[in-house]
Structure formats: structure tokens, C-alpha cells
Amino acid sequence: MKIIKSPSILKENLNKLENITLIPTMGNLHEGHLSLIKEAKKLSKNIVLTIFVNPIQFNSKHDLENYPRTLKQDVSLLKDSAVTILFTPSTKDIFPTKPFLSYKMPIISNELCGKTRIGHFKGVITVVDRLFNLTNPSYAIFGKKDYQQLYLIKKFVSDSKLPIKIIEAPTIRNINNLALSSRNNLLIDKDIKNAVELYKKLKICTESVLNGAKIHDAELMAKEELTKEGWKIDYFEIRRQSDLKKPTNKDSKLVALSAGFFGDVRLIDNVEFCIPSTI
Numbered sequence: 001m002k003i004i005k006s007p008s009i010l011k012e013n014l015n016k017l018e019n020i021t022l023i024p025t026m027g028n029l030h031e032g033h034l035s036l037i038k039e040a041k042k043l044s045k046n047i048v049l050t051i052f053v054n055p056i057q058f059n060s061k062h063d064l065e066n067y068p069r070t071l072k073q074d075v076s077l078l079k080d081s082a083v084t085i086l087f088t089p090s091t092k093d094i095f096p097t098k099p100f101l102s103y104k105m106p107i108i109s110n111e112l113c114g115k116t117r118i119g120h121f122k123g124v125i126t127v128v129d130r131l132f133n134l135t136n137p138s139y140a141i142f143g144k145k146d147y148q149q150l151y152l153i154k155k156f157v158s159d160s161k162l163p164i165k166i167i168e169a170p171t172i173r174n175i176n177n178l179a180l181s182s183r184n185n186l187l188i189d190k191d192i193k194n195a196v197e198l199y200k201k202l203k204i205c206t207e208s209v210l211n212g213a214k215i216h217d218a219e220l221m222a223k224e225e226l227t228k229e230g231w232k233i234d235y236f237e238i239r240r241q242s243d244l245k246k247p248t249n250k251d252s253k254l255v256a257l258s259a260g261f262f263g264d265v266r267l268i269d270n271v272e273f274c275i276p277s278t279i
Contacts, residue, residue, distance in 0.1 A: 001078060003086045007093050007134055013085060014135060017046040021167075022137035024128060027051040028068040028182035029077050032172040036141045039169050041082045043139050049078065050087040050131055056099055057123030059116075068185050087135075094130055101126045106155060108244050112148050113259055113268065116234050124149055125156050132164060140164055145171040145179050147257055147270045151244055171269075173199075179269050186265045194229065194262050201226055201236070202256045202271040209238065209254075210275055215247065226260065233260040241272060252276060 004010045014020065021040040025033055029051075040047045051074060058064040071088065078086060101122060108114070109121040132140070142150045154166045172180045178196045187195055201222040208218040215238050223236045236258040240247050247254055252274050259268040 001081070001083050001086055003075065003088060005088050005090070005093065007089060010085070010087055010134060014048070017084070018138075019044045020046045020048055020135060020137040020139075022131065022135050022140040023047065023049040023083075024131050024140070024142075025049060025051055026053045026067065026182065027074050028070045028185065029074045030180050030182065032143060032145070032180035034077070034081070035172050036143065036169050037081050037083060039141055039167060040139070043167070045082070045084070047083050048085045048087060048135050048137065049083045050089075050135075052087075052089055052094060052127070052131075054094075054123060054127040055091060056095075056126060057120050059118065059120060066186070068182050094127065099123075099126050099130075101129065103129070103156060103160060106152065108148070109152055112235055112237065112239075112244065112257060114148070121149065121152050125152060128153055128156070132162065137164055139167055141167040141169055143169045143171060144272075145181065145269065147255060147268075148244060179267075181267065183265055183267060187263070191263055191265070194231075195265075195267055197226065197229055198231070198258055198260065198262075198267055199269050199271070202258055202269055205236070205238070206254075206256050206271050206273040210273065222258075226258075231260045231262055233258065234266075235259060 002013065004013065021044040023036050023040055037047065053067055053069060055064055103125060105122050114121050142153055144150060150168060157164050157166055174180060176196050177199050205218045205222045209215055219236050219238060223233050226233055238247060238254050238256045239245060240251050241253040241255050255270050255272045257270040259266065
């Protein structure tokens with residue numbers, strides 16, 4: 001595995017490679033990231049993994065400063081992996097001039113996570129666009145845990161007619177079904193058990209709808225229960241899988257999505273499910 005910091009040196013090395021698979025990350029790697037590498041191995045022997053904490057997708061300076069940075073540990077974790085190149089640029093490397101995105105963000109980017117994280121997804125798409133330009137991949141892999149992000153990246157690639165296939169990777173969970181996330185490291189021990197409640201309520205909500213409950217009622221009950229347990233909920237909603245719009249009674253492929261704070265840590269999760277008709 002080559003570790004490269006300079007975009008120009010990266011370009012020199014990538015000129016010799018074909019069929020590249022890109023795995024963009026912000027570091028603090030865990031089993032979820034390693035699962036992405038396993039998926040990448042199925043597609044190509046040329047795997048580029050990037051570690052870059054993107055400042056323009058953070059809404060809070062405090063959140064940016066406190067995001068876990070563990071490069072030495074990450075390099076050690078990747079030592080025996082199939083990664084060909086580990087790209088670890090600086091902010092100046094990625095954004096030598098003021099970031100600019102000509103792509104018009106879809107309206108859905110202002111809903112769900114985008115409603116409280118103003119400009120977050122524009123920051124995500126801007127850095128993804130930059131990484132695509134630097135690496136020219138055939139494939140790029142993103143996890144389903146960040147469901148709205150995944151949708152917006154897929155739409156960006158489609159709208160921009162980029163010759164890149166976006167690969168969706170399943171959410172990896174620990175033994176208690178907590179979705180693996182770098183932010184989990186910010187949870188104190190006594191809050192770990194409470195963090196799992198978000199996923200549990202998503203499952204209960206989907207089961208309620210499958211058993212005939214009205215979507216609005218199931219959403220409201222989940223939010224009320226989580227609030228009683230100490231959560232500050234940003235949103236708890238059921239949307240269509242295809243475009244993340246609110247479902248009609250003709251839609252069957254749905255996803256329950258939620259985000260909220262437990263203590264000072266913001267967590268997100270989702271559960272896909274299908275029904276014959278939406279109630």
C-alpha cells in the first residue's frame with residue numbers, strides 16, 4: 001500500500017492504473033470501512049481509499065475540531081488490506097482555491113438531515129466531486145448508513161452523466177445492532193446502550209406500519225418514546241426509497257430514517273422495508 005499526500009503524485013500513480021475503485025472516508029476507520037474494502041475487492045485490484053476530514057460539510061466548528069482523527073491507527077488497520085493507495089491530503093491539497101460547485105443541489109438536500117445541517121450536503125457533494133476528478137474511478141463505494149447522502153451522490157453522478165458506478169454497501173452493526181460510526185467513539189460508556197434505541201425504534205416503527213398503523217401515528221409514537229428516553233430528535237420519518245419523497249398509498253418500497261442527539265453526539269440510522277400498500 002502506497003501512502004500519498006500530494007494530488008500531483010497521486011495523479012502520477014493513477015495514470016498507470018485502470019478500473020479504479022474509490023472509497024472516500026474521513027478516517028477513524030472501523031469494521032464498517034473494512035467491509036467497504038471487501039466489496040471493492042470484488043470489483044477491482046486497484047483500490048484507492050481516501051482519508052480527508054472535509055471542513056465544508058461541518059455546520060459547527062466545535063464538531064469539526066472534535067471529529068476523531070486517528071491516522072496512525074488507520075494506517076495500521078489498513079496494513080494488511082487490499083488497498084493499493086491511501087490518499088491523505090491536506091485541506092489546501094483538496095481546496096487550493098475557494099470551493100465552488102456549479103451543480104444545483106436537489107430540493108431534497110434541504111430536508112431530513114439537510115433541514116438542520118444547512119449546506120452540509122453541498123459540502124459533501126463538493127468534496128466528492130473533487131475526489132472523483134482526482135482519482136477518475138470506475139467505481140465508488142458508499143455505505144447505506146448515510147442513506148440521504150448516498151441518494152444525493154447517486155443523483156449527482158446521474159445528473160452529471162459521470163461514467164462512475166456507485167456501489168451501495170450495507171450498514172455494518174455491532175453485536176447490539178448499533179450502526180458502526182466514527183461518532184460512536186464520542187459516546188461515553190453509559191450512553192452506548194441508549195444509542196441502540198434509535199435502531200430499535202426504527203424497527204418497531206416499520207413493524208407497526210406493516211401491521212396496519214398509519215405512518216404519521218407510527219412516526220409520532222417513535223419520536224415521543226425517544227424524547228422520553230433523553231433523545232433530542234432532528235427527524236423521524238418514513239420516505240420512499242426511490243427519491244426520499246413522502247410516500248403515497250401506491251408506494252411499497254419505503255425507508256424509515258431518523259437522526260438525533262443523545263447527549264452531545266448526533267447519530268443517524270435507517271431501516272428499509274416493503275409493504276403491499278402504504279397506509
